[in-house]
Amino acid sequence: MGRAEIRRFQRAADEVVSFLKPRLSSDTRTKVIAHTDADGIAAAAIFARCLYAYNVPFTVRFTRPLRPSEILELGKEKYSLFAFLDQGSSQMVAIHKFILGKGHDVIVMDHHVGEFPEHPDLAYLNPHQCGLNGARDVSASGGVYSVVEHIDRSFRPLVGLAVAGAIGDRQEVFSGFTGVNDVLAKRAVDLGFLRVGEGLRLIGRTLSPVVECLRLTTKPYIAGISGNLAACRSLVNTLGISPSSTLAELGPKAERSLRDAIFARAGSLATNEEFCHALWGTTYTLGTEDLVGPRELRDYMAMLNACGDLHKPEFGLAVAMGDKTAQSEAFAMLNSHQEQMLGALGWLVSHLGSFKLTPKLRYIYSGSAVDPAMIGEALSRAMESGLIAIDRPIIWLTDIGTGEIKVTARSAPRLAMQGVDVGRALERAANAVGGWGGGHDVAASARVPRGRMDEFIAKLDQTLSRGVERPMLTS
Numbered sequence: 280m281g282r283a284e285i286r287r288f289q290r291a292a293d294e295v296v297s298f299l300k301p302r303l304s305s306d307t308r309t310k311v312i313a314h315t316d317a318d319g320i321a322a323a324a325i326f327a328r329c330l331y332a333y334n335v336p337f338t339v340r341f342t343r344p345l346r347p348s349e350i351l352e353l354g355k356e357k358y359s360l361f362a363f364l365d366q367g368s369s370q371m372v373a374i375h376k377f378i379l380g381k382g383h384d385v386i387v388m389d390h391h392v393g394e395f396p397e398h399p400d401l402a403y404l405n406p407h408q409c410g411l412n413g414a415r416d417v418s419a420s421g422g423v424y425s426v427v428e429h430i431d432r433s434f435r436p437l438v439g440l441a442v443a444g445a446i447g448d449r450q451e452v453f454s455g456f457t458g459v460n461d462v463l464a465k466r467a468v469d470l471g472f473l474r475v476g477e478g479l480r481l482i483g484r485t486l487s488p489v490v491e492c493l494r495l496t497t498k499p500y501i502a503g504i505s506g507n508l509a510a511c512r513s514l515v516n517t518l519g520i521s522p523s524s525t526l527a528e529l530g531p532k533a534e535r536s537l538r539d540a541i542f543a544r545a546g547s548l549a550t551n552e553e554f555c556h557a558l559w560g561t562t563y564t565l566g567t568e569d570l571v572g573p574r575e576l577r578d579y580m581a582m583l584n585a586c587g588d589l590h591k592p593e594f595g596l597a598v599a600m601g602d603k604t605a606q607s608e609a610f611a612m613l614n615s616h617q618e619q620m621l622g623a624l625g626w627l628v629s630h631l632g633s634f635k636l637t638p639k640l641r642y643i644y645s646g647s648a649v650d651p652a653m654i655g656e657a658l659s660r661a662m663e664s665g666l667i668a669i670d671r672p673i674i675w676l677t678d679i680g681t682g683e684i685k686v687t688a689r690s691a692p693r694l695a696m697q698g699v700d701v702g703r704a705l706e707r708a709a710n711a712v713g714g715w716g717g718g719h720d721v722a723a724s725a726r727v728p729r730g731r732m733d734e735f736i737a738k739l740d741q742t743l744s745r746g747v748e749r750p751m752l753t754s
C-alpha cells in the first residue's frame with residue numbers, strides 16, 4: 280500500500296474540511312447517522328465533539344445501514360446537514376434522491392464499498408475512492424478523525440478513538456496496522472496520546488480483577504478457563520498472583536508467567552497463530568486525560584461494542600464524548616455483553632461437530648439458540664481463538680423469527696488477499712434467492728427467506744467457486 284494512496288486520502292479529507300468548515304455554526308441543524316458498532320460510535324463521538332465545539336445543534340441516530348424507504352423518511356426531517364458515518368456508501372442512490380434531492384447537504388464518511396455520484400451539496404471520504412482497502416487501511420472513525428484534526432489541533436487527543444474504532448473493525452492484523460491506521464497510530468505515539476506496550480490482550484485488562492478477566496475471556500476463548508471460575512482461581516493461586524489485581528497491574532514478569540501457564544493448558548492451540556495473536560501482543564494505552572473511559576484501547580473498543588450490541592449506544596457515545604457519569608452504565612454493558620458472549624461461544628464450542636462442509640465454505644445453523652446480535656462477533660472470536668479452521672469462509676445461519684434467516688460470514692484476511700470476497704459473494708447469492716446482503720471481503724452479512732436456506736448455501740458455494748471480480752490490491 281503506497282504513500283500516494285494515503286496522500287490521496289488526506290487530500291480527500293481536506294476537501295471534506297473545506298465543505299464542513301463554513302457550515303460549522305449554530306445555523307446548521309445537523310443529523311448524524313452512524314452505525315451501531317464500536318467504529319460507528321467512535322466515529323460519531325469524534326464528529327460530535329467537533330460539532331459541539333462549534334455550537335452546531337445536532338442529534339445522533341445509531342442504526343444498521345438504512346434502507347431506501349427509511350432514507351426517504353429521513354429526508355423529510357428538518358435538518359440542513361445529514362452526516363452518514365460508517366455507512367452511506369452503498370446507499371448513495373437513495374441519499375441522492377431523498378436527501379440531496381430535497382436540497383439538504385450531505386457528508387458521507389465511510390469505509391464500505393460504494394459509488395459516489397458528483398453533487399455540489401455532497402462531500403464524502405472513502406478509502407476505496409483513494410486506492411486504499413477499507414477493510415484494513417482505515418475505518419470510519421479514522422476517516423472522521425482525519426477530517427477533524429485538520430479543523431482544529433485541539434481535536435488531536437481524539438486519535439485514541441480512531442484507533443479504538445479500527446481495532447473494533449479488526450483492522451489490526453498480525454503485523455500491526457496498515458495504511459492510514461498505521462500513520463495515525465504512529466503519530467499518536469509520537470505526540471504522546473498513545474503508549475504501545477506488550478502483554479495479554481484479554482478484554483478487561485485495565486478494568487477487571489484478573490480472575491474475572493480470565494473467566495470472562497472470549498477474545499480469545501480458552502477451553503478449560505473461559506467460563507470456569509474454579510479453574511481460573513486455581514490457575515491464579517498456583518502462580519501466586521493476587522486475584523484482585525487487574526492484568527495491567529501485574530507487571531511484565533507475572534504477566535509472562537500467566538501467559539506461559541495458559542499456553543501450557545492450551546495444548547495444540549499454543550502453536551495456533553490466531554490464538555497466540557489474540558492472547559498476547561501489542562497493547563495500546565491512552566496517554567491523554569482528554570478521553571475518559573478505559574485506558575486500554577481494546578477495553579475501550581469492547582465497551583463501545585457492548586453498548587452497541589445491547590442497544591444502548593448512547594452510553595458509549597456519552598463516555599467517548601467525555602461524560603464520566605455514563606461510565607458505570609457503559610461498564611455494566613461491557614460486563615453483561617461479556618457474559619452473553621461467553622454463552623454464545625459456549626454454545627458454539629459444544630456444537631463444533633455440527634459444522635457442515637462444502638467445497639468452498641464451512642457453515643452452521645443455530646436455529647434460535649443464540650441471540651442474532653451476538654453472532655457476528657462470536658464468529659470472529661471463535662476464529663481468532665483457533666476454534667474453527669479458517670481455510671475457507673465460515674458462515675453462521677440463525678433464525679430471526681420473521682420468516683428470515685440471518686447469515687453472518689467471516690473470512691480470513693489471507694483468503695481475501697487471494698481474492699476471496701465474501702461481501703460480494705453473499706450479495707449475489709442472497710439476491711439470487713430473494714434476499715439481500717453484502718459487506719467487506721472479510722466480513723459480511725445477509726438476510727434470506729427461511730425456506731430458501733439450502734438453495735442459498737448452494738448458490739453461495741457456487742459463487743465462491745467461480746470467484747468474484749474485485750480489483751486485486753497490490754502492495
Ligand SMILES: [Mn+2]
Pocket residue numbers: 318319365390418419448
Ligand atoms: Mn466500520
